[in-house]
Amino acid sequence: MASGILCNTPASGLVVPQAAPTACPKPGCGGKIRGHRPCDQCPKEAATPARRRLVRRHDYSKYRERQTADEARRRAFYGRQAWARLRNTHIRKNPLCADCYSRGRVVPGDAVDHIVELRDDPTKGMDPTNLQTLCNSCHAVKTNDEKKARERRLSGDAT
Numbered sequence: 001m002a003s004g005i006l007c008n009t010p011a012s013g014l015v016v017p018q019a020a021p022t023a024c025p026k027p028g029c030g031g032k033i034r035g036h037r038p039c040d041q042c043p044k045e046a047a048t049p050a051r052r053r054l055v056r057r058h059d060y061s062k063y064r065e066r067q068t069a070d071e072a073r074r075r076a077f078y079g080r081q082a083w084a085r086l087r088n089t090h091i092r093k094n095p096l097c098a099d100c101y102s103r104g105r106v107v108p109g110d111a112v113d114h115i116v117e118l119r120d121d122p123t124k125g126m127d128p129t130n131l132q133t134l135c136n137s138c139h140a141v142k143t144n145d146e147k148k149a150r151e152r153r154l155s156g157d158a159t
Helices: 049-065 069-078 081-093 098-102 136-155
Strands: 005-008 015-018 111-114 131-134
Touching: 081 111, 081 131, 098 131, 098 136, 111 136, 131 136
Parallel strands: none
Antiparallel strands: 005 015, 111 131
16 A cells, blocks of 8 residues: 555545645745645735736736727738738748848748738738738838837827
8 A cells, every 4th residue: 555645535445645734835824735725824815826827817818808909800800711812822922021132132031011001001901012021020120110100100299
């Protein structure tokens, strides 16, 4: 038979080993815990790191719920099969980064970018003349520049 603290399960009659209770890690608490659960005497705020991670995940899900309808529409657009076909066709016909190519460099493109953003003109979403192939680096720079320009427009700053 196994050594240690044992517990009989009534359904099967098997002897199952169980970990011995240990002292609660919170200073000044005299409670006993098994595994990683907080003891019954400690408040829920003094939970283990696993509980704190769970709370952070829950907070993140609340953030996701607050996303605007505009962002949800953009995500739905990029998930459509028609967009995937148009993107694949465009990248096959234009495999190089347009920005890098205009500067004399030959770099394979990774992203198909809308020249006029979808949020500025949603009707141009499936227009092949509104698409350009960019490498990840150029796409990140363009997206960041557009975001800064949009924030300036919204704040009323004309610079």
